Amino acid sequence: MFQLNDVKYKSIINTKQLTIPTDTVTAVTGPSGSGKSTLLRLLNYLATPESGTVSYQGKPYTDWEPTELRRKVMMLPQRPVLFGETVAENLQAGRLFSGREEASDEKLIAAAQQCMLDKKLRDPAENLSGGEQQRLSLARLLLAGPDVYLLDEPTSALDEDMEWNVMERFLAEARRSAKGVIFISHATAMADHFADRIVHSDSFTSVGGLKS
Template sequence: MFQLNDVKYKNIINTKQLTIPADAITAVTGPSGSGKSTLLRLLNYLVTPESGTISYQGKPFSEWEPVELRRQVMMLPQQPVLFGETVAENLQAGRLFSGREEASEEKLTAAAQQCMLDKKLSEPAENLSGGEQQRLSLARLLLAAPDVYLLDEPTSALDEDMEWNVMERFLAEARRSAKGVIFISHATAMADHFADRIVHSNSFTGGEV
């Protein structure tokens, strides 16, 4: 689990105590600008609090090597980032990040299909639409197979039906693989439907839980 104690970061995060399970599906909700993305960046060790401590699985972040932590806890930002030229190269990047051996073409295709991306592995990734690039990024994350997925509105470029379908398939695979997921959602209905637990921004910005 993640444990935050007396954590403050700029004028954004201010929480006396917050516990987030690392083996369940947790939705983070709240209005725009309420610190949701900053919380994920803190959990991914991309920024450090000005005061207080954050622990993962009982071990303070100060005792973790950042690279090792990020191999166990991987974050997907809202804006997709491309690695390499083709769909295949982008998918294999997930294996590289996690220190795993390259996946077969069959596994690459299966991961893409799990995220409803129907593209040839040889397709130039830059030719994909914004929504397709988001699905490519989700598939890459599945192939990386960390213990915890941190998702910052990963389907924001998709229409509502596709968004629900992609999230349903991604989260189903996460549950099947016993992975934890912490995802930011602007859709309350999606959080209510998919999450085991919902964390509202009030719980980490100094408001009332």
């Protein structure tokens, strides 16, 4: 689990105690600019608190080597990032970062299909639409196989029907693989439908904790 104790970060995060389990699906909700993305950055060690401690599985982040932690806890930003020229190179990038051997073409295709991306492996990634790049990024994350997925509005570029279908398929695979998921959602209905637990931004922008 993640544990934040007496954490303050600029004027954005201010919580006495916040516990987020990593054996389930948790949604983070709240208005724009309320610190949701900052919370994920703290959990991914991309930001460090000005005071207090952030821990993962009982180990403070100051005791973790950052790359080791990020191989266990991977974050997908809202704006997709491309690695390499082709769809295949982008899918393999997650495997390489996590220290795993390259996946077969069959596994690459299966991951893409899981995220409803119907593209050839040799297709140029830069030609993909924003929504296709988001699905490519999700498939890359599945192939990387961390213990916890941190997703910052991972389907925001998709229309509503596609958004729900992709999230349903991604979370089904995460649950099948016993992975934890923490995702930011702009849609309350999506959070209510998919999440086992919900954390609202007022629980970490003021003294508070986990909401079920």
